[in-house]
Amino acid sequence: MAEAHQAVAFQFTVTPDGIDLQLSHEALKQIYLSGLRSWKKKLARLKNSFITGVYPASPSSWLFVVIAIMGTLYARVDPSMGMIGKIKEHLPLSSYLSHQGQSILSALLFATALWFALIMTMRFILKQLLSYHGWMYEQHGKMSAVTKLWLTFVKIFSGRKPMLYSYQAALPRLPVPGIKETMQRYLESVRPLMNDEEFKRMTALAKDFELKLAPKLQWYLKLKSWWAANYVSDWWEEYIYLRGRSPIMVNSNYYAMDFLYVTPTPVQVARAGNTVHAILLYRRKVTREELKPSRVPGSIIPLCSAQWERTFNTTRIPGLETDTIQHYADSKHIVVYHKGRFFRVSVYHGGRLLNPKELELQFQHILNDSSLPQPGEEKLAALTAGERTTWAKARKSYFRSGKNLQSLDLVEKAAFFVTLQDDEEGLRTEDPVNSLDAYAKSLLHGKCYDRWFDKSFTFVVFKNGKVGLNAEHSWADAPIIGHMWESVLATDSFQLGYDDDGHCKGQVEPTLPLPQRIQWDISEECQEIIQNSLNVAQALANDVDFHTFPFKEFGKGLIKKCKTSPDAFIQIALQLAHFRDKGKFCLTYEASMTRLFREGRTETVRSCTVESSNFVKSMMAASSTNEERLKLFRLAAEKHQMLYRNAMTGAGIDRHLFCLYVVSKYLGVDSPFLKEVLSEPWRLSTSQTPIQQTELFDLVNHPEYVSCGGGFGPVADDGYGVSYIIVGENLINFHISCKVSSHETDSHRFGNHIRLALHDILALFKVDKS
Incomplete structure (x- = not known):
């Protein structure tokens, strides 16, 4: 076989005159080129690691600092306030160097130390700047003077020409939310899903947990957050994904x-x-x-x-x-x-x-x-x-x-x-x-x-x-x-x-x-x-029932005319569609990212809120006017955007509760509250697929090159999985999954409810569709 022959670098035969080696020059050439590529890659990785390691400074800035220090010495000025002299006194190689050589080497070591100190200072300042998230809570299209000033400083300390991993060391750690705030947000999120008696019982469980067990678990969690790069991600990867034994x-x-x-x-x-x-x-x-x-x-x-x-x-x-x-x-x-x-x-x-x-x-x-x-x-x-x-x-x-x-x-x-x-x-x-x-x-x-x-x-x-x-x-x-x-x-x-x-x-x-x-x-x-x-x-x-469809009647362009977030618009439409489909509200999962923080992955936005459920009820009530419905919709959209911002800035609910539960298991203590919270099924699991490189696709001149997005399977046996991608100004692609074995779900039926909900909500705004 040709490939087998080419894999042999040399052949040999034994003759009366000795061993005859027949070298394959082509094979040796391929071995040489492969090794050369390997060494080039190792050197490139070494160079990249160094460049990333000194970011937001650059290697050339070291030369600038060295020249500046040497220049001051030449002018007989000591910028080190005596430190160069101290270094000179303790040089191990002083007996092998002239007096001038000792001075140059001492200045070089001081300049390098100063350079590293400047790098750490710049990185610390950038990390503190990136810990500010007030800009996310400002009204769309309006920017405060504080945020403008903050952006200016971020630009100054961000360095030039960053590589893929340049910012990693400057990203802040994910903060641990306060127990009281998490309990309050949790109870608020489950209120539309419970009657008065159920909510009263859950409130008592939460209060008992908050006062007795939570402070001890929180202490361990804060200790981890100070020590680890991210207090959630490694446990999330292990316990949510890798320890799962099902397919x-x-x-x-x-x-x-x-x-x-x-x-x-x-x-x-x-x-x-x-x-x-x-x-x-x-x-x-x-x-x-x-x-x-x-x-x-x-x-x-x-x-x-x-x-x-x-x-x-x-x-x-x-x-x-x-x-x-x-x-x-x-x-x-x-x-x-x-x-x-x-x-x-x-x-x-x-x-x-x-x-x-x-x-x-x-x-x-x-x-x-x-x-x-x-x-x-x-x-x-x-x-x-x-x-x-x-x-x-x-x-x-x-x-x-x-x-x-x-x-x-x-x-x-x-x-x-x-x-x-x-x-x-x-x-x-x-x-x-x-x-x-x-x-x-x-x-x-x-x-x-x-x-x-x-x-x-x-x-x-x-x-x-x-x-x-x-x-x-x-x-x-x-x-x-x-x-x-x-x-x-x-x-x-x-x-x-x-x-x-x-x-x-x-x-x-x-x-x-x-x-x-x-x-x-x-x-x-x-x-x-x-x-x-x-x-x-x-x-x-x-057992997987799947329905994928493009929604072409309108998209992001028309939704923006309604002066609301396209994601909030779709999420509230999903709440309306689900209620029409099943006649009840359910715990809803929307994936949000926490990558503003180092090693951040995801957080949950609980899209079924008191505000969204009030809007859905108004849509189902014939006695409600469109003006009342529109007012309730705006309240629901504002609430959803607030929840999304909280999730992105580390003030979410579910990852905190998950980590508290992991700590409780390590300590060998049981919490009825945490056990119940983490066993609640997500009967509506949703995710938006973001388009991150819009510059790659010219949808104005080539509208046919639109992505269909992607999807995932159902999370709950009697629930739906919904993925959607907002493409350009006039298209939203949906991917809906559920289980055939469930008598409560039907992906095509739910798809029809989504279409109807989108149209019904748009009709409230009376916008010009032209």
């Missing part, structure tokens, strides 16, 4: 879709070639820290970028009691799944990335390969879709040695996982409803064995050129994968492009090694376990 498919993983109306090429391997190359270009930017630091949209305020680190070369490893996240510094290959076979595809050759045309030929070779799956290979990935403990036991028993260990190692160390589907998905104009629903379900769970659900993400390319991905949730939140996805779609369509026949552009290196089949030796006992995991996963997948 992560549907229950945790989420998906992202392609463009809604456009497919840049119908050639599957060409689309795979361009998009995989675009993903690898993005990975290179992450590795080199060339991405701009994440910021609050439309501002200079930095957000935490820590989650980007594990986007690639990352795998969730199953354990008996808890999983772990394994991140590798680098990976030179991807793993491709097609018709039950696993292939290793190298993404480097000659020290460079494969270009799109070369990747297209690699994928075409896989499609042309007519070999059959090995016993147990086709449905092997079902292990990652089933119960976690089952997978952990199987991994320990059947994948710890020999061929299986090496093959599993290839999968887990891959940059990411790719699936070449043999079916077609996407929007079909003749059947838009069912086609989008099927597309969503395919990305969410597929066949339950054609995605490696443990990888940071599985990239899916369908037969008709449509693409999508399925992302594992523990390593990061959706905005991180969303940022990559925006960049990939834009790079594919607007930078790389295709030739007239729909194939990738570029030339192919003739010595390119071909993809390699990954070999497995899966016993019959292991195959039975795989089948059992598949049965569990298929039962879960078959």
